[in-house]
Amino acid sequence: MKQFISVNDVTDINALVQQALVYKSNPLADRTLGADKRIGLLFLNPSLRTRLSTQVAAANLGMEAIVFNVDKEGWALEFEEGAIMSGNTVEHIKDAAPILGSYFNMLCIRTFPSLKNREDDYSELYISQFIKYCGVPVISLESATLHPLQSLTDIVTIQECLMAAPLLTKAKPKIVLTWAPHVKPLPQCVANSFAQWVNAWGGADFVITHPEDYELSTNFTNGATITHNQDEALQNADFVYVKNWSTYTDYGKIYENDPRWMLTEQKIGLTNNAKVMHCLPVRRNIELSDEVLDSPNSIVTQQAANRVWAAQAVIAAILRNNK
């Protein structure tokens, strides 16, 4: 693997999932693969899981990881080509990225969308400029439109559950991605990316449900069944992935926040005793009720723990490609 920006960088999803599960059963299987190599983790936005799981994954491969909170500790970066830098940005990515590339063998970056201008966000200017100028392999830690390390983890977790409890009456699990209420406009990244990965994986009967006006880009959802009727979507579901996102068409807005879209124990009753997933952080009793999050149906902790093995599989694949 040359880089990890989206599912399109992966030639064999199942092989990558299996590698993650191998690392879960034997974390130090490749403890020297990354010896004497350094990975830089750059954050322009907050993180708990992505930051720490990637550091642990790198350590398991014998790599040194250095974290830099660019938003708080670095110079304000300019990403536009030809910018006249008379404003608040101090250093152009064209100058900063090659320097970072000289310090590290691999770079990871988190750059959330502004949610102000759809064309800008969906052009993925920040991560693209970074890739263009840094000269080393890049891993996305969540960009403006996608969160591939999360989605790989999600498939790993679903696969793990299916191996532990094989389906008895159907060939493919029914996976439902449901919109949930939130208090502020959030990126579409996690939902876009989950849809892109589940569609590319092809191992599910995949349904997306959301209120009217919350359509996602068809670039990611094509292949899924889409409905505005949440109850109907939840029927017989084996996995329910809960996530809020802001509007895509009239970009970055909250149109409605009907609390009836929150997943409750009663709604779990419509499913095939579904496992409930969420990328975290989660707003309790807004997105998901306490009763669901604290029930045996919730696998959010297992899911977040699996972030280590997904990151480790990705870093290892890039290390092997660059040997």
Ligand SMILES: NCCC[C@H](NC(=O)CCC(=O)O)C(=O)O
């Ligand atoms: N990295 C996983 C989710 C990150 C981000 N969530 C958030 O910003 C939550 C913020 C809040 O709840 O205030 C998102 O939805 O893309």
Ligand SMILES: NC(=O)OP(=O)(O)O
């Ligand atoms: N799920 C996820 O990416 O979590 P963090 O934002 O805490 O990294």
